[in-house]
Amino acid sequence: MAMMFWYGNGLNGWGWFAMSAGMVLFWGLLITVAVMAFRALDRAAERPSASRPAAPAEQILSERLARGEIDEEEYRRRLTALRSAEP
Incomplete structure (x- = not known):
């Protein structure tokens, strides 16, 4: 030892x-x-998972209006621009 x-x-x-x-x-x-x-x-x-589709632009715009990030005038202006840009 x-x-x-x-x-x-x-x-x-x-x-x-x-x-x-x-x-x-x-x-x-x-x-x-x-x-x-x-x-x-x-x-x-x-x-983000690939299986979850991206939210449409109009839905995102509506959510921003609901959260108070943009006012109603800005919402309408951007909505018009989005809709006129669609093919």
Whole structure:
């Protein structure tokens, strides 16, 4: 049992340093992988799905009017421009 340790009954200074640096690198790598996985999953949830069709321009315009982003005059002007641009 006494032959198990080459440097007496423990590690020397370099051994402690290597073990500490290895532990810091291990936890840093583990945390980095976890953060990157979380960000990738979060970005995938933000992307609009391809199966959901885009809302028509008139519907978006009506929603903006309902939210108060534009006034009625601006709504009518843009609606006229949209309808005149259709083929």
